[in-house]
Amino acid sequence: MSSPPFVSVLVAAVGDDVDLPAVLPPLPAEVEVVLVVDGRAPAGLLAEARALRPGLVTVTQTRRGPGNALACGLRAARGDVVVLLAADGSSDPATIPRLVGALTAGADLARASRFLTGGGSEDLALVREIGDDLLNLVANLAFRTRASDFSSGYVAFWRDLAPVLDLPDVAVPAPFDGHLLPGDGPEVTALVASRFAASGARVVEVPTVERRRRHGGRRLTARARALRVVGAERRRVLRRRRGDRTLHRALVARPPRLVQDLINAT
Structure with missing residues (x-):
């Protein structure tokens, strides 16, 4: 890309730890648009946010939970790059240029890591660090990766790759029993x-x-949920691979006149 990418920052104002005054003012010049998803934020918070960031775009989520907030925000996002910024003020906005730089250098997704040289945390208790180490180990074994901070939600990615996430459709109504749809929650x-x-x-x-x-x-409990998600996604990958092998064997075994019918059926 010859010109700098158009960068949208997405903030999900969900939960009781929303601190938009700590998030919005220090955003770097690379950020073109800020979208705040209103997850039933405290009264007056969004008005304060608009005063801090002229041109702020607000989005109302269709169900509950941070996953649904992300899906609603992505649906409203524009431009080339989406940066997911924590609403609690823990994400350092000075990292955004490095995340965008990693994308323009060829990455599909750039993740902010506390555990690389030059990184760190002002709020990392020993038990959280142990949980993060365990999650990194399990996830890297499951997906054959080398992530140093798999639990980090501070990421940037090309907006046209959002379908990879396959999040629940924002138009689907919430369950009558009050439960969250899988993918709508903090997982x-x-x-x-x-x-x-x-x-x-x-x-x-x-x-x-x-x-x-x-x-x-x-x-x-976030790390325990994350471990369950990694296990479920690993099983999802294996099912897909088994399905691919089954389709290949079926194509080889069937007479040529039935091959196209089988492809159409899948």
Whole structure:
């Protein structure tokens, strides 16, 4: 790409740890558009956000959960590159130029890593670090990757690759029982990492320093959810591969006049 890519930043204002005043003012010049998905944010927060960032685009999510917020935001996003920025103020905006630079250098997805040289965290307890190490080990074995920070949700990717995520359709109504659809919940961070890894996309990591959050607390159950997602996505990959082999054997075994019928049936 000869000219700089058009960069949209997507912030999902979901949960009780939203801190938009810490997120919006320091965004670098590379950012063209900021989209904030309103996940029932506290009253007055979006008005404050618009005052901090003229031209802010707000999106109302169709169901509950950060996964649905991401899907709604991606549907409204424009331009070349989408950067997912945490609404709690923990993502250092100074990392955005490095993420975009990794994409323009050939990556499909760029991930901000706390564990590369030059990275770090102001809010990393020992138990979280152990959980991250375990997740990295399991995910790298599952997808044959070399991720240093698989649990990081601070990523940038080319917008036209969003279909890789295969998130639930935003038009589908919420379940009557009040439960979230699979992919609508907080497991979406692991889902994004897993589906890009499973797709064979080129993933590049850049160092970042995670900032301390001023509101909310870290949820240790997130790593357990992420491990379940990795396991499910690994099984999904294996099922797809078995299906491909089954189709190949069927094509070889069937008479030539039936080959086209079989292809059409799949």
